Amino acid sequence: MNATNRIANRILLFVVGLGLLAVAAAALLAVLPMPLARDARRVLDDVLRQTQTTLDAWGEGLPHLGGLPGTAVLALAAGVVVAVLLLVFLLSRGGGRTAELVRDRTPAGTTTADSSVAEAVLTTPLRERADVLSSTVQAFRVRRVPAVRLAVVPRSGAGLAEILADADEAIEDWRALAGTPTPVLLHLADRSGFERLRSASRVR
Amino acid sequence: MTSEGNVYRRVLRRETHASRTAPAVVVAAVLLLAILAGGGLTVWAGLDAGGRDLAGRVGAVLEDAVRNPVVLSVTAAVAALIGIVLLGLALSPGRRARRGRATGRAALLVDDGVLADAVAAAVAARCGLARRQVVVTMARRRADVRIRPISGVAVDEHGAKEAAVSALSALGFSAPPAVTILPQGVLS
Numbered sequence: 001m002n003a004t005n006r007i008a009n010r011i012l013l014f015v016v017g018l019g020l021l022a023v024a025a026a027a028l029l030a031v032l033p034m035p036l037a038r039d040a041r042r043v044l045d046d047v048l049r050q051t052q053t054t055l056d057a058w059g060e061g062l063p064h065l066g067g068l069p070g071t072a073v074l075a076l077a078a079g080v081v082v083a084v085l086l087l088v089f090l091l092s093r094g095g096g097r098t099a100e101l102v103r104d105r106t107p108a109g110t111t112t113a114d115s116s117v118a119e120a121v122l123t124t125p126l127r128e129r130a131d132v133l134s135s136t137v138q139a140f141r142v143r144r145v146p147a148v149r150l151a152v153v154p155r156s157g158a159g160l161a162e163i164l165a166d167a168d169e170a171i172e173d174w175r176a177l178a179g180t181p182t183p184v185l186l187h188l189a190d191r192s193g194f195e196r197l198r199s200a201s202r203v204r
Numbered sequence: 205m206t207s208e209g210n211v212y213r214r215v216l217r218r219e220t221h222a223s224r225t226a227p228a229v230v231v232a233a234v235l236l237l238a239i240l241a242g243g244g245l246t247v248w249a250g251l252d253a254g255g256r257d258l259a260g261r262v263g264a265v266l267e268d269a270v271r272n273p274v275v276l277s278v279t280a281a282v283a284a285l286i287g288i289v290l291l292g293l294a295l296s297p298g299r300r301a302r303r304g305r306a307t308g309r310a311a312l313l314v315d316d317g318v319l320a321d322a323v324a325a326a327v328a329a330r331c332g333l334a335r336r337q338v339v340v341t342m343a344r345r346r347a348d349v350r351i352r353p354i355s356g357v358a359v360d361e362h363g364a365k366e367a368a369v370s371a372l373s374a375l376g377f378s379a380p381p382a383v384t385i386l387p388q389g390v391l392s
Contacts, residue, residue, distance in 0.1 A: 002223075004223055004225050006218070006223050006224065006225075008228075009223065009224040009225055009227075009228035010224055010228075010293075010294045010295075011294075012228050012231060012232060013224060013227060013228055013231060013290045013291075013293050013294035014290070014291060014294035014295070016231050016235070016287075016290055017286075017287045017288070017289075017290030017291035017293075017294055018287070018291065019287075020283045020284070020286050020287030020290065021283070021284060021287035021288070021291070023279070023280075023283045023287075024279075024280045024281070024283035024284035024287060025280075027276045027277070027279045027280035027283065028276075028277075028280040028284075030270070030273075030276050031273045031276045031277050031280070072246055072250065075246070076243055076246055076247065079239045079242065079243045080243070082235075082239055083236055083239045083240060083243070086232045086235055086236040086239070087236065089228075089232050090229060090232050090233065090236070093225050093228075093229055094225070142211050142214060142215055143207070143210060143211055143214060145207065145211055147211055147215065150310075154318060156321050156325075156335075157321070157325045157335065158322075160318070160322050160374065160375055161374040161375065164312070164375065167310075168307075168308075168309055168310070171309050171310050172309065175309075181208060183208050183211045183212060183215070183310075183311070184309070184310040184311070185212075185215050185216075185219070185310065185311045185312075185313055186307075186310045186311070186312050186313065187219070187313040187314075187315075188312075188313070188314040188315065188318045188375075189315050189318070190315040190317035190318055191317075
């Protein structure tokens with residue numbers, strides 16, 4: 001439920017994947033002994049040589065900077081731009097968590113409710129159940145609206161319909177308390193991590 | 205559609221599909237390191253004789269590698285493999301083993317493991333079997349139920365199907381069960 005731009009993830013993977021396939025094709029062309037590969041290699045060599053000559057001719061006119069030729073300075077500048085874009089990409093993953101779920105502004109003042117209030121209201125009735133291993137609350141902003149994720153890990157053989165009914169009641173209580181219809185995602189989750197080490201069955 | 209409905213639709217779509225953040229972050233970090241290393245070496249080579257020496261040595265190693273058919277073949281194989289994996293990650297839908305639906309008051313998201321467990325418990329109870337004799341796998345549109353019977357005791361296949369359907373519909377999901385009764389039973 002975080003705010004990561006997922007299309008950007010896929011675009012990066014697609015572009016780098018295509019680039020690696022191009023590198024693989026070029027390396028393969030260089031080693032294959034077939035006449036077709038030889039022809040392709042000749043064309044590739046010509047293109048590379050021409051590009052090099054054009055770049056060199058163009059770089060002649062560029063000023064040298066601190067002992068570096070103009071083309072190297074340009075390559076460095078391009079590298080800096082790509083590096084900054086990658087850094088922005090890395091820093092913009094995740095996010096979207098919020099602590100504040102409700103903000104009610106009135107002429108008399110502002111009332112806010114923290115996600116820990118939602119946690120107390122939503123998880124207490126579930127934690128009392130013997131067939132629930134854990135229940136946690138996280139708050140996120142989705143489409144600029146604060147939303148709650150209530151994750152419940154049931155024990156094996158738990159009565160899921162009753163857990164759902166309890167959770168529904170708790171959600172109703174939270175909405176009545178908050179005074180706004182906060183969107184809630186109820187997640188019945190598999191046991192994972194440390195929860196796998198705990199007993200899967202109930203003892204009555 | 206209400207704004208709450210839009211939020212639920214977006215959240216359920218995101219929660220039931222892989223984000224691809226982990227591989228994208230690894231790729232971005234490797235690219236960034238490579239660019240920083242290349243850029244650092246270029247600047248060092250422009251400023252200092254030691255840097256020029258190192259850049260020359262790196263250039264010579266790369267040139268040797270480009271002329272070596274074994275190195276080129278290995279490079280081609282590794283680059284192709286990683287490239288195909290990355291393209292697969294970029295283009296495949298990346299469905300996660302979960303399913304969701306919007307209920308009256310909230311959006312409900314259930315891991316397939318939880319559903320499978322509920323179905324197995326219901327089938328075992330209906331057929332009078334131990335829980336470990338029923339194995340359920342949730343496919344995208346089907347629930348595969350495999351029952352290991354008690355030797356010599358018939359299993360009510362229709363009852364098992366009904367139990368599976370009602371366990372799923374209690375949570376508001378539907379996936380037609382495919383019940384398989386294994387030919388070899390166990391001694392109770």
